[in-house]
Amino acid sequence: VILDAIASALRPIGTLTGRHILVTSGPTHEPIDPVRYLANRSSGRQGHAIAASLSRLGARVTLVSGPVALEDPAGIATIHVETAREMRDAVRNALPADAAVFCAAVADWHAETALQKIKKNGAAPNLQLVENPDILREVSRLDEQRPRLVIGFAAETENLIENARRKRARKGCDWIVANLVGTASDVMGGMENEVTLVTENDIEPWPRAGKSAIAEHLAARIAEALA
Amino acid sequence: VILDAIASALRPIGTLTGRHILVTSGPTHEPIDPVRYLANRSSGRQGHAIAASLSRLGARVTLVSGPVALEDPAGIATIHVETAREMRDAVRNALPADAAVFCAAVADWHAETALQKIKKNGAAPNLQLVENPDILREVSRLDEQRPRLVIGFAAETENLIENARRKRARKGCDWIVANLVGTASDVMGGMENEVTLVTENDIEPWPRAGKSAIAEHLAARIAEALA
Numbered sequence: 001v002i003l004d005a006i007a008s009a010l011r012p013i014g015t016l017t018g019r020h021i022l023v024t025s026g027p028t029h030e031p032i033d034p035v036r037y038l039a040n041r042s043s044g045r046q047g048h049a050i051a052a053s054l055s056r057l058g059a060r061v062t063l064v065s066g067p068v069a070l071e072d073p074a075g076i077a078t079i080h081v082e083t084a085r086e087m088r089d090a091v092r093n094a095l096p097a098d099a100a101v102f103c104a105a106v107a108d109w110h111a112e113t114a115l116q117k118i119k120k121n122g123a124a125p126n127l128q129l130v131e132n133p134d135i136l137r138e139v140s141r142l143d144e145q146r147p148r149l150v151i152g153f154a155a156e157t158e159n160l161i162e163n164a165r166r167k168r169a170r171k172g173c174d175w176i177v178a179n180l181v182g183t184a185s186d187v188m189g190g191m192e193n194e195v196t197l198v199t200e201n202d203i204e205p206w207p208r209a210g211k212s213a214i215a216e217h218l219a220a221r222i223a224e225a226l227a
Numbered sequence: 228v229i230l231d232a233i234a235s236a237l238r239p240i241g242t243l244t245g246r247h248i249l250v251t252s253g254p255t256h257e258p259i260d261p262v263r264y265l266a267n268r269s270s271g272r273q274g275h276a277i278a279a280s281l282s283r284l285g286a287r288v289t290l291v292s293g294p295v296a297l298e299d300p301a302g303i304a305t306i307h308v309e310t311a312r313e314m315r316d317a318v319r320n321a322l323p324a325d326a327a328v329f330c331a332a333v334a335d336w337h338a339e340t341a342l343q344k345i346k347k348n349g350a351a352p353n354l355q356l357v358e359n360p361d362i363l364r365e366v367s368r369l370d371e372q373r374p375r376l377v378i379g380f381a382a383e384t385e386n387l388i389e390n391a392r393r394k395r396a397r398k399g400c401d402w403i404v405a406n407l408v409g410t411a412s413d414v415m416g417g418m419e420n421e422v423t424l425v426t427e428n429d430i431e432p433w434p435r436a437g438k439s440a441i442a443e444h445l446a447a448r449i450a451e452a453l454a
Contacts, residue, residue, distance in 0.1 A: 032265075034384050035332070035408055039256075040263045069296040105262070108347045117384040117408075120335045120358070127354040131347070157261050157344040181262055181344075 016059035016223050022097040022147070023051040024104035024135070026066035028084045032111045032127065033118050040105045041181075044068030046153075046193055047103035049215035051076050054101075057219050062094040066104055083110065084132035091135055095142075099149040099222055102136045102173075140172035149225050151218075154178040164198045175199050177218065197221070243450050244285035249324040249374070250278040251331035251362070253293035255311045259338045259354065260345050267332045268408075271295030273380075273420055274330035276442035278303050281328075284450050289321040293331055310337065311359035318362055322369075326376040326449055329363045329400075367399035376452050378445075381405040391425045402426050404445065424448070 025047020030038040044065060051063040052073045063078045064087055072078040079094070081087045084106045091100075109129035118125060136152045139145075150173040154164045157180070164178035176198040194208040197218075206217065252274020257265040271292060278290040279300045290305045291314055299305040306321070308314045311333045318327075336356035345352055363379045366372075377400040381391045384407070391405035403425040421435035424445075433444065 029266075035382060036265065036267045036334070038259075038263065039266045107263070109351050117382070124336050124356040124358050127356060129351040129354060131351050155262060155344070 016054060016057040016219075016226065019059045019098040019226060020062070020096070021054050021059045021222070022062050022064070022091065022094050022100040023047055023054065024064045024066075024087060024091065024102050024106075025051065026068040026070075027105050028066045028087055028107045028132075029082050030084065030107045030110035030132070031082075033116065035117055038107055038109070038111060040107060042066070042068075042105035044070050044104075045191065046211045046214065047101070048073055049212045050101055050103055050218055053212070053215040053219035054222065057223050062097070064090045064094065064104070066106075083107075084135070085110070088133040088135045088138070091139065095139075095145045095147070097147045098226055099151070100139055100147040101151045101218075101222070102139070103153050103177075105153075105155060106135060107132055134171070136173055137171045149174050149222060151175045151177060151222075155181045157181060161196060161198070161203060164196065165203075168198055242285045243281060243446075243453065246286045246325040246453055247289070247323070248281050248286045248449070249289050249291070249318065249321050249327040250274055250281065251291045251293075251314060251318065251327075251329050251333075252278065253295040253297075254332050255293045255314055255334045255359075256309050257311065257334045257337035257359070260343065262344055265334055265336070265338060267334060269293070269295075269332035271297050271331075272418065273438045273441065274328070275300055276439045277328055277330055277445055280439070280442040280446035281449065284446050289324070291317045291321065291331070293333075310334075311362070312337070315360040315362050315365070318366065322366075322372045322374070324374045325453055326378070327366055327374040328378045328445075328449070329366070330380050330404075332380075332382065333362060334359055361398070363400055364398045376401050376449060378402045378404060378449075382408045384408060388423060388425065388430055391423065392430075395425055 026044035027040045027042040048070050051061045055061045055076050061076045063076050065078055065080055079090045081090050110132055111127050111129055140150045152171055152173045154167045154176050156163045160178050160180050164176045168176040177195050178198055179193055179195045193211050193214045195206050197204040253271035254267045254269040275297050278288045282288045282303050288303045290303050292305055292307055306317045308317050337359055338354050338356055367377045379398055379400045381394045381403050383390045387405050387407050391403045395403040404422050405425055406422045420438050420441045422433050424431040
C-alpha cells in the first residue's frame with residue numbers, strides 16, 4: 001500500500017505505468033454446426049488500436065480478441081477466443097484490472113449447436129437463438145473485482161445518443177463510446193470512426209478520425225481518469 | 228473452327244493454353260442485419276490454390292471469391308462477392324467456360340434481412356432461413372452454356388462417399404471432390420486436405436497432402452480431361 005502510494009505520487013499525470021488494463025476486441029463467432037457460424041462485421045481495428053495506445057502510455061494491457069485478420073499488437077499479452085462464452089471466461093480470468101475497455105462486438109446470441117452438418121433437405125431450417133452472457137453488464141456489476149473504470153461500446157444504426165445513454169444505465173458501466181453503423185456507414189470494418197463519448201454527466205461528440213487517433217484520445221482520457 | 232482445330236492439335240497434352248476455366252472459392256457471408264451475418268469456415272485456400280495451378284498450366288482463369296483474408300492470385304481475374312446470390316450472378320456473367328470448379332463453400336441459406344440492427348429485448352429471436360440459389364446445380368443443368376467439365380466440392384461430416392455420390396447425381400455435375408470436415412478435423416480453414424475424387428465410374432481416394440499439392444493434381448486431371 002505504501003509502495004502503491006509512492007508509485008502513484010511519482011506517476012506523471014497522463015501516463016499509465018503500473019496499471020493493468022483489459023481490452024476486448026473483434027467479433028465473436030458462434031457455431032451453428034461444424035462448418036457454419038454466426039458472425040458480425042467487427043474487424044478488431046478499433047480495439048487493437050486502443051490496446052496499443054494504452055500500452056504506449058505505459059499500461060500493462062491484456063487483450064482478449066475474437067477471430068480477426070490482424071497481427072497481435074507487439075508487447076501485449078493477447079488471448080484468442082472464438083465465442084462469447086470463451087470471451088467471458090478469458091475476461092474473468094484476466095481480472096483484476098484498473099480499467100476495462102469492452103470494444104469487442106460480442107454476439108448477443110448463439111445457436112443451439114448441431115453435432116453434424118445440417119443437411120439441405122427441402123425445408124429451410126429455423127435457427128433458435130439463445131442469449132449469450134452479457135460480459136459488459138457482468139463486469140460492471142462485480143463487487144470486489146470491478147475495475148475502477150468500465151467502458152463499453154455501443155454500435156447503433158439509429159437513435160445513437162438515446163440508445164447509448166440507456167445502454168450505459170442498463171449495463172452499469174462508467175462510459176459508453178457510441179458510434180453509428182449501418183449499410184450506409186463504412187465504420188464497422190473500415191479505417192475511420194466517428195464516436196460520441198457518453199459519461200455520467202456528459203455527451204461529447206468527437207470529430208471523425210482514423211481509428212488510431214480515436215484510440216490515442218481515449219487512452220489519454222483513461223489515463224486522466226485513473227490519475 | 229479451323230483455327231480451333233489447329234490450336235487443339237498443337238496443344239501438348241496436359242496444358243490448358245487457350246482454355247477458360249471458372250473457379251469459385253471462399254465462403255459466402257449472408258447478412259442478418261446491418262452488423263450480423265451467417266458465415267462458414269472456408270478460408271479460400273483450396274480454391275485459390277486451384278485457380279493458381281490452372282493458371283500455371285496456361286488456362287485463362289476467372290476466380291469468383293467470397294470474403295477471404297487472401298491476396299488475389301497474381302495474373303488471375305478475380306471477382307469479389309459477398310453473398311450466394313452475388314456469387315451466382317458473377318458465375319453466370321463469367322460463362323462461357325471450358326470447365327468450372329465450384330470450390331466455394333456457398334451458404335445453403337440466407338436470412339430475411341432486417342433493415343435496422345435487431346435489438347436485444349428479452350426474447351431471443353428466431354431466424355427464419357430462406358434457401359439460396361444452388362449454383363452448382365444450375366450450371367450443371369445449363370443447356371448451351373454448360374461447361375464441358377463441371378466439378379463440385381462436398382464437405383461432409385459423415386458418410387463421405389455415399390453423400391458425395393448422391394450429391395453428384397442430384398446436382399448433375401461431372402466430378403465431386405469430397406472431403407471430411409468437422410470439429411475433429413483441421414481441413415476447413417487449415418493448410419492440408421484429404422479428398423476423394425468421385426467421377427461417374429470411379430471413387431479415387433487421394434493421399435492427404437498440402438492444399439497446393441491437391442490443387443496441382445486436380446489441375447493436371449482437368450487438363451487431361453479437356454485434352
